[in-house]
Amino acid sequence: MSERSMRRLRFPPASVVSMILVAAGILLWMFVSRGLLIVAGLGAFGPGILREAGVLRDQDEFQREASYRAGYHAYLVGGLSALLVLSAIEWGGGAVDESAEWLRLVVVVLWLTWLSSTLLRYWGSRTTAARVLTAFGAFWAVFVVATLIGDWSAAGSRADVMQDLLGTAVGVGVVVPFFGLAWSARRWPRATGLALVSVSLGFLAVFGRRRGLAWSTSALTDVMLIGPVLTSGLALLLDRDGEAGDVDGA
C-alpha cells in the first residue's frame, strides 16, 4: 500500500495494529503472564520508533507536528508524575507502597498524555471526546455483555432471573450514557464537558481511594478509567474550535 493510500484510511493500519497490541498486551499481562506487558509496549512505542527510523512513512506533516508536540506534553506530565511518585514514597515513611505499580503508573500517564495530546491537536476537542467516549462505551458494552451472557446462562431460579434483569438494567445504565455523551459532545461541548468533569470528580471523590488496595494500584486504576474521560471533559470545557466533519485517523 502506498503512503498516499495509507493516508486516505480513516484508521491507518499502524494505528489499528498499535491499539490491538496495547489491548492484547494488557489482557495477556492480566490473565497470562506479567512479563507479556512488553506486547503493550510494542504497540505503544513501536510505530513511533519505526517512524523515527524512517521505516514507516504513514503520516503527513500535521500528524507529525501533533505527535512531536504531544511528546513535549508527555515529557512535562510524565516527568512531573515521576517526581511526585518519588516524593510521595520518600516522604510517605512506609505508608506509601514501593511497588512496580508506580512505574506502570508513570508509563501509563506518559502514554495517555501523548495519545490525548496528539488526538486533541489533530482531531480537535469535540471529535476526540466523542471518539474517546465511544471507545469507552464499546469497552464497557463488551464487558457487560460478556458478564450478562455468563449470568443468564447460569440462571436457574426466579430469584436468579430477577437478579439478572437488575444486572442487565445496571449494565445498560452504565453503557448508554457513554454513547449519549459521545453524541452530545459535538453538539453541546460545554454542557457535555461540564457533565464529564463533574462525574469524573464525583467518581474520584467517592471511589478514588479504594480501601484494601495499595495507593499505587488505586492511582493506576483511576488514571486508566477516569483519566481519559476527565481529559475529554476539560478539553470540551476549553473548546474554542467549533470544528465539525473530521474524519481521518491520527
Added chain:
Amino acid sequence: MTQQELADLAGVTRQTIHSIERGRYNPSVGLALRLAEIFGVPVEALFELDREGGPDE
C-alpha cells in the same frame, strides 16, 4: 474540488486540509507552495499574514 481530492493531490490527509481551512494548522512552506501550485495561484492568494498572531489562512 472536494477536501479529499485536494488532500490526494497534495499528499496529505483530509483532516489536514480541513484543519488548514479552519485555521487550526499553519502548513509548512512546502505544503503551502504545493497547494498554491494545485490551484494555479500565487501562495499569497491562499495565505496571508495575521498581524496579531502568526501566519494564518
